[in-house]
Amino acid sequence: MNKIAERLRQIRTDVNNAAFKVGRDPESVKLLLATKTAAPEVIREAIIFDQNYIGENKVQELARKHPFLNDLNLQFHFIGHLQTNKVRDVLKYANCIQSIDRMSLVTTLDKQLQKEGRSMDVLLQVNTSYETSKFGVSPEDALTFAQAVSAYDTLRVKGLMTIGRFSAETEQVRKCFKLLADIKDRIAELGLPNNEMKELSMGMSNDFATAIQEGATIVRIGTAVFGQRMYPDSYYWNEQKKTT
Numbered sequence: 001m002n003k004i005a006e007r008l009r010q011i012r013t014d015v016n017n018a019a020f021k022v023g024r025d026p027e028s029v030k031l032l033l034a035t036k037t038a039a040p041e042v043i044r045e046a047i048i049f050d051q052n053y054i055g056e057n058k059v060q061e062l063a064r065k066h067p068f069l070n071d072l073n074l075q076f077h078f079i080g081h082l083q084t085n086k087v088r089d090v091l092k093y094a095n096c097i098q099s100i101d102r103m104s105l106v107t108t109l110d111k112q113l114q115k116e117g118r119s120m121d122v123l124l125q126v127n128t129s130y131e132t133s134k135f136g137v138s139p140e141d142a143l144t145f146a147q148a149v150s151a152y153d154t155l156r157v158k159g160l161m162t163i164g165r166f167s168a169e170t171e172q173v174r175k176c177f178k179l180l181a182d183i184k185d186r187i188a189e190l191g192l193p194n195n196e197m198k199e200l201s202m203g204m205s206n207d208f209a210t211a212i213q214e215g216a217t218i219v220r221i222g223t224a225v226f227g228q229r230m231y232p233d234s235y236y237w238n239e240q241k242k243t244t
């Protein structure tokens with residue numbers, strides 16, 4: 001077995017164990033491969049399970065790799081900051097957009113989806129760590145945002161996504177995941193149209209066990225499978241925040 005497949009098997013085992021530990025069905029946790037910077041042939045080595053979820057952060061990168069992976073049975077999730085001028089392109093390749101974080105993006109997506117006569121699965125991104133470097137609506141605005149998004153039936157809201165605080169202190173990270181789970185429950189209580197609130201996309205290589213303890217249904221794993229990336233994450237995350 002190649003190294004990547006080996007690491008992935010280990011991670012799946014760790015994910016399953018984390019779920020067992022808190023009395024959850026391991027099948028209720030999807031493992032999404034965060035594949036930024038990984039070449040298609042490298043990604044291929046990680047396609048060893050029946051269901052495979054790919055997460056990409058940049059539309060150009062997704063567009064570039066998609067033709068080389070198209071023959072595999074993959075679900076492509078977009079997990080990066082989405083600029084409105086990339087909406088048309090991302091809709092060509094994504095099965096789910098996890099990073100819905102502002103109304104201008106919602107209206108732009110709706111317009112294009114109406115034009116194409118279809119709908120899209122989405123998650124709402126919440127900035128549970130309150131770090132200015134991260135995107136997402138603030139926890140205080142999340143309910144109002146979910147309400148506003150529910151008016152658009154081109155967008156099927158499946159749940160919430162967050163990036164936890166980067167901290168060696170597990171309890172600081174846990175706070176973010178607890179908050180997201182709590183917001184999910186409160187939105188679910190509203191019984192909004194086009195809104196299911198069943199997915200919690202949270203947890204990465206360093207904190208997925210904590211996220212699973214707090215109810216994660218999708219963990220997004222990069223480094224632990226593909227190894228250290230050549231580019232720092234700031235290249236993907238701390239880009240100038242745009243309001244449009």
Ligand SMILES: *Cc1c(COP(=O)(O)O)cnc(C)c1O
Nearest residue numbers: 034079204205220221222223224
């Ligand atoms: C890169 C990335 C991940 C995976 O992070 P690792 O620490 O490499 O596992 C998860 N979510 C998002 C949004 C990412 O950009």
